[in-house]
Amino acid sequence: MFNFNGKLLNEDDKILDAKNRGLQWGDAVYEELRVVSGEVIFLEEHYLRLMSSMRILRMEIPMNFTMEFMEEEILKTVLKEGLKVTKRVKFTVFRNSENDDALANNSISYIVTTSILSNPFYILEENEYEVELFKDFYKNASMLSNLDTTNKILNVVGRIYAQENDYNDCLVLNEQKQVIESLNGNIFLIQKNVIKTPPLTDGCLNGILRKKVIEIISKLEDYELQELSISPFELQKADELFTINAIDGIISITKYRKKVYSNFVAKNLIGKLNAAARMSVSKAI
Incomplete structure (x- = not known):
């Protein structure tokens, strides 16, 4: 139907x-x-x-x-x-x-x-989730890149590449070769007490959960949020990486090349994200 x-x-x-x-x-x-x-x-x-x-x-x-x-x-x-x-x-x-x-x-x-969907709440899966850079095509940074349109050919080809090479997801680059998102959603990088996510001007999707997670992180006393460009060289120095989208919530990346990541921050955020989801419903009522 x-x-x-x-x-x-x-x-x-x-x-x-x-x-x-x-x-x-x-x-x-x-x-x-x-x-x-x-x-x-x-x-x-x-x-x-x-x-x-x-x-x-x-x-x-x-x-x-x-x-x-x-x-x-x-x-x-x-x-x-x-x-x-x-x-x-x-x-x-x-x-x-x-x-x-x-x-x-x-x-x-x-x-x-x-x-x-099988679960009414956002669930943080503990499964292995390995990613790699997708370098066949780049996403141009513009206002159009921030929109969810049906022109998703880069994502389609990227997912085929990921499947062919046994990756769970791939990281997307803009024309400046900065990491802007994954094929599956917006990306956040954690190193020590700094949490970074690319700015919209880099060409990433203007995701609903991106905004919500930014709001949540901004209220955490132990972390500093930065909306700054992410270089591929930063990936292997990071302590944690995760992606987000409105359907799956938070997806922890466990491995990029030889680097293995923790999911401490993601675990801390998942409950707060579910609380924000419930709050959105109560406000509407």
């Missing part, structure tokens, strides 16, 4: 035509989020980021496209599975096409798709 422009359809129903701009041009943005017991986690943050992305891409935002509307469309799709099911939701907005493929019609359509 999925939601297309407010209508619930079966998985095998066909909705896309050959001129679809999301397909042909990558002309689409999306939000991936969690729904737990009928509550959308970090709804306001996801809504505001989606509106910002649509404005940057000069999409026409309908007057009824409020936060309440977005929540209603998400829950309309999710609640068919029951209230107690934890869901991963992808809310995709694409620009409608004109008769001429090259012309943009700034009006939009949307699709809401879902899948089941």
Whole structure:
């Protein structure tokens, strides 16, 4: 079951035509989020980021496209599975096409798709998680690089490279050969009492959990947060590395080349992140 422009359809129903701009041009943005017991986690943050992305891409935002509307469309799709099911939701907005493929019609359509998650809370896995640099292609630093668009070919090729070489993930570089994120989310590096994450100007994704974790770290007395560029040479000097995204939460990196990392800070943050998620729901109520 999925939601297309407010209508619930079966998985095998066909909705896309050959001129679809999301397909042909990558002309689409999306939000991936969690729904737990009928509550959308970090709804306001996801809504505001989606509106910002649509404005940057000069999409026409309908007057009824409020936060309440977005929540209603998400829950309309999710609640068919029951209230107690934890869901991963992808809310995709694409620009409608004109008769001429090259012309943009700034009006939009949307699709809401879902899948089941096994745990309602963010869980820090203790499994081995090895990464390597992905150097075949670089991500250019610009405002467009901060957006979650459907143009993810670098991530697709990177994941194939990781699979072929038995890595769990790869670290992405910008054109200045600075580490900006992983294929799976934003990155944080810890060395002694300093926690670093790349600034948005380096081209990393403007992730919802990136903002939340920065807020949490800023309140920790024992650590100094720095939004500064990360050189590949810093990776083997770090005590800890982890990545974050809105679906998995915090993922501890255990190994990069010969360097093995701890997960002390990640363990300290996971409970605080779950508390922030619960707080986002209580504020909405």
